Amino acid sequence: xxxxxxxxxxxxxxxxxxxxxxxxxxxxxxxxxxxxxxxxxxxxxxxxxxxxxxxxxxxxxxxxxxxxxxxxxxxxxxxxxxxxxxxxxxxxxxxxxx
Numbered sequence: 179x180x181x182x183x184x185x186x187x188x189x190x191x192x193x194x195x196x197x198x199x200x201x202x203x204x205x206x207x208x209x210x211x212x213x214x215x216x217x218x219x220x221x222x223x224x225x226x227x228x229x230x231x232x233x234x235x236x237x238x239x240x241x242x243x244x245x246x247x248x249x250x251x252x253x254x255x256x257x258x259x260x261x262x263x264x265x266x267x268x269x270x271x272x273x274x275x276x
Contacts, residue, residue, distance in 0.1 A: 196235040
């Protein structure tokens, strides 16, 4: 069961759903620590996976800050030639389809 949860957490990480992935990875890690102990190789792998996730989240956030993006749903201003703010304002004003 832990392997399945770990695989799901990896998939969530790959989809940039870091909050959900972190929560699941922490549950997996806690379960492994309780069952196998902190020094077991599987527990250490789960801990490394969590560290990788946190590194990936940090790298994405630093990249987002670097490219001038405040929200995951907004376009990077650099990619828009500096006009990203105007495009993002237009996107916000468009009616949302249901």
